[in-house]
Amino acid sequence: MEKEALVCYWSRTGNTEQVAETIKEALEENDLNVTYKEVKEMEDDDFLDYDWVFLGTPSHHFLPPKPALKTLQSKLNTYSNEGEVKLCAPDRPDKKAAVFCTYSGPHTGIDEAIPVGKYLGQFLEHIGFNVVDEWYVIGEMHMNIPNINTEGRLGNIKGRPNEEDLTRIKNNVEDVLEK
Template identity: 35%
Template structure:
C-alpha cells in the first residue's frame, strides 16, 4: 500500500480549474505529502491505487464534466473486464475528492452538484471512498456579460480569486486533519 502519496488530476480550458488544482497541489505539498499534478488527457491511464488521496477536477460543462474528462473516466474504470463486486467494498488506504469550477449564473450551487456527484459515484463504484467535494466559482467568458455580472453569485469576472483559493486551501487542510489517523498519509505538517 502506498504511503503519503497524492495526485491532483484536472482538466481546464480557460485556466480557472488549473488555478484551483495548483492550489490543492501546493497545499498538499506544504503539508508534507508527496503530491503530483497532471492535466487529464482523454487517453491517459492511471493506477488510482498507487495513491492515498486522489483529487479529480474539471469545469462544469452543461451540468456535467467536459467530454475529454468523461472519456478519461470511462477509460479508467478499474473494473473493465474484471468481476463486478456487489456492494462496492471500500478499498483501504485510498480516498477521493471530486472538485470543480463553475459559473453558477443560472441556478447557483445546484449547477455544480450533478457533476461532482457523478465523479463521486464513479469513485465509490470503484470502491474508493469519497471524503469531500469542492466547488469553486469561475468566470465563464463564453457566456453573456449578464451571466457573469448579474447571476446568482453576482460579479464573477475575477473568480476564482485569492479569497476562493484560500478557501480551497483551508478545505484541503481540513481533509488532511480529518483523515490522517485513518489513511496512511505520512508525517503531516498540519
C-alpha cells in the first residue's frame, strides 16, 4: 500500500516553504502519497494519520514562531487528553518523521536553529514518532536590518536557500526513506 506522508510547514517569507516544496516533490518522486499543509491547517487534521511526517518552521528568536508554537501546543494538549502522550514515549511502529528549520544565524549560527529542530522533534516524539533526522537550512533574512545577510556569523547568505541547499534536502529525503 502507498505510504501516506505529511509535509507540514510554517513560513512567513517563503524560505521554509521552498524547503517544504522540495521535500514534497522528492516524496512524490519516491511514490509516497503526500498531503501538504501549513501548521495552522493541522488544527483540523491528525498527525497520527500519517506514516511519515516532515515538520518544519523558521527560527524566530531561536524558537519556532509563536503562531506555530501555539498550534503545536494546543495539538499536544489534545493528544494528551486523548491518552496519546504515553509515559516513556514508546515508538509507534512504522511512524517516522524528520524535522527541518530555516534560519539566518546572524549571531551564533546554527545554534539559533537547533532549539527549533529539537522542539519540533520533541513534539513528534511525544506522540510516538521515531524522528530519524533534523535538517537545518540557511535562509536569507528578508528584513530591513543593515548587513544582516552579509556580516553575520554565517557570512554572505544572500539567495539562500539556493539550488545546492535544496538539492541537499532532496538527497536527505531519499536517505531517510531508506531508514
